[in-house]
Amino acid sequence: MFIYAHRGASAMAPENTILAFETAISQKADGIEFDVFQHQNEFILIHDRWLHRTTNGIGHIESLLLEQIRLLDAGSGQSVPTLYEALKCIGHQCQINIEMKGIKDIPLLLNYVNNACQQFSIPADNILYSSFDHHLLKAIKCIKPNARIGALTASKPIDYAAFAEVLEAEYINADVTFVDKNFVYDAKSRGLKMGVYTVDQPEDLLRLQSWGVDAVFCNNPLNAKLALSEG
Ligand code: G3P
Numbered sequence: 660m661f662i663y664a665h666r667g668a669s670a671m672a673p674e675n676t677i678l679a680f681e682t683a684i685s686q687k688a689d690g691i692e693f694d695v696f697q698h699q700n701e702f703i704l705i706h707d708r709w710l711h712r713t714t715n716g717i718g719h720i721e722s723l724l725l726e727q728i729r730l731l732d733a734g735s736g737q738s739v740p741t742l743y744e745a746l747k748c749i750g751h752q753c754q755i756n757i758e759m760k761g762i763k764d765i766p767l768l769l770n771y772v773n774n775a776c777q778q779f780s781i782p783a784d785n786i787l788y789s790s791f792d793h794h795l796l797k798a799i800k801c802i803k804p805n806a807r808i809g810a811l812t813a814s815k816p817i818d819y820a821a822f823a824e825v826l827e828a829e830y831i832n833a834d835v836t837f838v839d840k841n842f843v844y845d846a847k848s849r850g851l852k853m854g855v856y857t858v859d860q861p862e863d864l865l866r867l868q869s870w871g872v873d874a875v876f877c878n879n880p881l882n883a884k885l886a887l888s889e890g
């Protein structure tokens with residue numbers, strides 16, 4: 660089962676920071692997931708639209724200039740990274756899951772990622788675009804049909820994985836609190852891969868693995884790998 664470091668190794672370092680990504684790489688995570696917001700023509704890594712939970716700033720992202728956001732402390736003296744800095748740090752060392760939280764301009768994002776991938780020798784196939792906003796995923800597929808897509812869901816749909824099939828997603832990524840064996844079976848029988856977030860308990864990891872889940876998003880990749888190897 661593939662281990663994504665959720666917001667980087669966020670149990671060990673502040674989430675969505677370069678330190679969290681370096682830690683995930685040192686823990687040999689198979690991939691790193693992070694959250695991206697658009698700020699005018701730049702892309703920054705942060706989970707919430709509001710700044711107060713993860714930085715020493717207040718208000719929402721749009722209320723500050725980019726230079727002001729970049730001066731904030733995102734924990735342990737880390738700054739809020741740009742997407743460019745994140746891609747530079749991770750490079751081709753592991754897979755990358757870009758979760759689009761607040762994105763307005765898909766062509767700009769694709770162009771930005773494409774340029775960074777060329778500059779840092781990141782194979783295009785190392786990138787998976789995911790979102791709860793399925794319109795964004797559809798827009799990506801329209802422009803870049805071979806883009807790898809992860810369709811996120813925060814609920815258990817009546818038709819299970821049908822929406823991800825319509826989107827031609829590679830992955831359906833669902834919350835550990837409601838994923839059951841039937842959901843996994845339905846996704847896999849449609850040819851989809853199943854990802855589950857956020858999984859840190861050994862018993863959950865082992866159960867999901869026994870159901871054939873393809874990937875999990877973990878705050879502590881090192882512990883997850885240990886639990887799976889000992890299970
Ligand atoms: O991509 C999986 C997971 O990160 C989605 O939920 O809230 O942690 O971004 P959240």
Ligand code: CA
Nearest residue numbers: 692693694758
């Ligand atoms: Ca996320």
